Amino acid sequence: MTSGASRGAGPSTSQQHAVEWLRRAIVEGGLRPGTHIQQDEIAERIGVSLIPVREALKVLEGEGQLTYIPRRGYFVTELRAADLIEINALRELLEDRAARAAVPMLDEAVIDRLERAARDCSVASTTGDVAAELAANRRFHFGIFECGSGPYMMRLIRLLWESTEAYRALYYNIEAERHAADESHARILDAARARDADRLIAELDEHRDRALRTQVKILTQHGS
Structure with missing residues (x-):
């Protein structure tokens, strides 16, 4: 420990x-x-x-x-690629819906909170503080999802996130992937500022899919 x-x-x-x-x-x-x-x-x-x-x-x-x-x-819980793939498929369904519903609610106060969370991610990425980056990353994404989601939707999204946090740590332990995540957050922010729902969802999907590919590769190498 x-x-x-x-x-x-x-x-x-x-x-x-x-x-x-x-x-x-x-x-x-x-x-x-x-x-x-x-x-x-x-x-x-x-x-x-x-x-x-x-x-x-x-x-x-x-x-x-x-x-x-x-x-x-x-x-x-043992980390398994098959479980992660299933969970990410469920996340995509819920998070895409939450993001589309959030777009009309993305006012300047929300954008400001997203920018602060993205900066915190970048600082933690530079110092290699994975736990701090995970916390900031969560604030960033949930800052979007919570805008247009009711309590039941958010309860399910939180459950899926909590069950994959250890997998997410695998991704953020790789320096190149931390930098890629920062770049992805910047593109997500641009789409949020533009209130462009289709682009926002596309960027969120690409961000999630890249992490999934990296995580599955690591797990497969370790026979999980």
Whole structure:
């Protein structure tokens, strides 16, 4: 596990603290795919009781980041190319619809938030802070999706994103892909400023597809 997983602002509850710590540990590679989760060790490490850790494990299981095996416990979900391809197909359906609905709502305040998130991505890309880049990348994309989506749509999009965050970390650990993502964000921003729905969706699709191709290549090389 990495000590970096505990950095950042303090969460509002012990359970949320445990959820955020575990997510970051998975993304940063402190908890590798297939790792058995030692609940006592994690509770002691992050300074909470077993109860919030157990609740956090249920949350991450629901997101697909952890797998529960009866009488054996929780394990970090193995990364599989076939799963990623299926999830991305679902993301495309939902995100394209959300982006098209968002276009009429893209006022200057929204564009400003997108620009700030894109800058944060670029800064994190330069420093190689993958966890910070993932957080900024999420703010960037969700800044678009949330404009035109209701709570049920966003609940599904969040679930799909959470279940693939570890895959996304594979992509952002490659310097050339971090630069490519920055360039893609710039094109997405241009389409958003122009309120061009077709171009916005096309750029989002290309951004997602490039990440998918890279992730599948990595997973295939490792036999996943």
